Amino acid sequence: MAELKTAAEIGRIRKAGAIIASCHKEIAKRLAPGVTTAEIDAFAEAYMVRRGARPAQKGYKGYRYATCASVNDVCCHGAPTNKPLRGGDIVTIDMVAELDGWMADSAWTYAVGVPSAEAARLMRATKQALMAGIAAAVPGNRVGDIGFAAGMAAERAGLAVVESFVGHGIGRQMHEQPQVAHRARPGTGKKLRAGMVLTVEPILTLGTPYIRLDPDGWTARSFDGKWSAQYEHTIAITERGPVILTE
Template sequence: MAEWKSEEEIRRIRRAGQVVAECHEAIAKRIAPGVTTQEIDRFVERLMAERGAWPAQKGYLGYPYATCASVNEVVCHGFPDTIPLQEGDMVTIDMVADVDGWKADSAWTYSIGRPQPTAARLLEGAKQAMLRGIAECRIGRRIGDIGAAVMQSARQSGHSVVTSFAGHGIGRAIHENPEVGNSGLSGSGVRLEAGMVLTVEPILTTGGGEIWLDRDGWTARTRDRSWSAQFEHTIAVTEQGPIILTCL
């Protein structure tokens, strides 16, 4: 069953979304060759605390960090570490802020220095796939329409989609119904209604979409070691159309 939020509850989620957006804006100014993902993780936790927020991923199902930091072939859920980022790397920073019990979720892939042409195309392809999915978050559309739009966009840009992970409802909990797949059939699945709050979060790769997990049980990598990129926003379905809650 999908869950619906009142206008006031959506405003509360948006407050958490503003914190996430502020963190991403600050990361974009700080991330550079030589910086470590552990430094970014600690910075995010401090900034959230200054804004009265809590990093909701920390402790969730035992996850030990405030952010997920996924470098190059890591598609998601990578652990922050002390390895300096290098010129040409790509890293996805994913985070969930909790403000007064309400949560918002967003991921962004950053290029370290100037990206190579293949990486630049991947970044643009992943961002466009997210935007195409968001455009389907309208009253009367269905969950399958989101996944179908993501898949079509990825194919047009020449990339594969990782279908092992999906978006989701969000609010009081990080993961709520419905699941928002990154592939699907148009016209299938749950019908979207005003008050739904969802994440749209496609992961695209330069190779295949198959993944495997590291021994830590969290870090997911592409099987063929191709690079990946992910963009994610938290979206409210409203009478006025989709509203992004994780932007400034």
């Protein structure tokens, strides 16, 4: 059952979200050819800690890093490495901050240098799918309406949704109910109510929607080697509509 948050609790999640949002802005300034995702991970962890937050992904089910850093054909959950990024790469940085017991989660795909036209199209369409899903997150709709809106945006762009990974409720726990698929039938799933706090986080790919896991058990790559992008916000559902808490 989805836990409903009070206005005060949503305010606490928003404070964690503000740390994530400002950290993403700083990361955007630092990503360049030659930089490593391990360096970005160390920066993000220090940034959160200096502001009194905890990088909640670190230690989660044995995961060793403060961020996930997914490059090119990695759909999600890529581990930071010391391999230098190259011009034209795209990289998704995903992180969760816990502040005073409340969590916020956001992922963003960045181009390293100048992206190819195809990569730019992928990034643009994925962001559009995110915003379409968020727009559908209104009281009285159902979780499936979010997925339907995101999936239709992907379909219009001629791209596939990676369906193996979903959004989720969030609050005191990183993963709460309900799960939020990004390709779904409208009018299905749990009814959306004011006070719910969710992540919407579609992953789109230039190829097939299937994935394979690396031996590390975390890194999920597109099965056909095609590139993927992901954008994610934590949102609150209110009587006035969805409110982004990680913007």
